[in-house]
Amino acid sequence: MLKQFADYVTYTLLKLEPAGHIGDALNFFIYDTLKIFLLLTTIVFAVAVIRAHFPPEKTRKILSHKKVFIGNVMASLLGIVTPFCSCSAVPLFIGFVESGVPLGVTFSFLISSPMVNEVALVMLWGLFGWKIALIYAVTGVVLAISSGIVIGRLRMERYVQDYVWEMKVADTDIVKTAFREKIAYARGYTSELLRKLWPYVVAGIGVGAFVHGYVPTDFVVRYAGRDNPFAVFAAVLIGIPLYSNAAGTIPIVQALVGKGMAMGTVLAFMMSVTAISLPEAVILKNVLKTPLLVTFFGIVGIGIVIVGYLFNAIL
């Protein structure tokens, strides 16, 4: 239905050539912009309602003293629905650790939270179909679980900054909010998110549209197609200094995929941008000593690279 509207505007109203560059690009732009904003609004809202049920205090209580594995699984899943601003990373980390949430479990949460977020999933679904979105979500969770378990096993508690263990955290009551308030929260969250994101989404789609209409297929395939063995490594490395909301990257990525970039490389890039970002590292340096920070990045990074190669091979 949206496609028909986009087609109508591009080919009937503006009388552009169906196979021409401008027509292609504009059609892509209109269609994708509408589709994505529609999806974003609905799903972000739905997820926000769920999130309202899981304030960090509640998550912390659920996870405290949980055993390895079950704790990691729960942490990874809760990471998806617990609202978490990256500036809260430090207090959150301290809060969790100090309440008896095992270190590895805390890391599972820290990994899944930024990576498996509903915006990324919506965008992936909207642009690549639900299968890809599901794969991303599932591998993201599995990655969070396993990395968390590995880090836990390494027993690196001594590499957490000392003051963290000495801190007393306020045992804030889990405030009971009425359902109506949760809806209000969800609406506020959705509108603020959209307000913050829309320039990135539009810009991203714009670039995507440009690539869609103008960049020759060969260019991308040559450098980032299935045959380039270094593509995944490069993608993950490039992703580290970048931190972006998932929304901005995906449209660009989509157009590149359309031009031949391997899907595994794409997923790896997205995970790298969101889960292991330099800005977050700078923030985490406040609570983690360098060896642990490096280990964290290293293990997750390796996991992401594996995911990349794996999917390049099977998709």
Place this chain on the structure above:
Amino acid sequence: MEIKVLGPGCATCHKMEELAQQAVKELNIDAKIEKVGDIREIMKYTMSTPGLVVNGKLKHSGKPLPGIDKLKELIESEA
């Protein structure tokens, strides 16, 4: 009235501080707004920043930030 804005310094925490200043102005009350960036201090109240403490009580924590009207309500409730 003592208002503390808790946050280590990200954009959202600045926004909270701005909103608090605006609220105080619109309510026309005598309030001192203090920005608290020290993690230890912040954690005495909450884990999720940004946080708003009015006269020693935590009135808001985390995202999304309350709207200006809600914020005024929260501040007034401790007056």
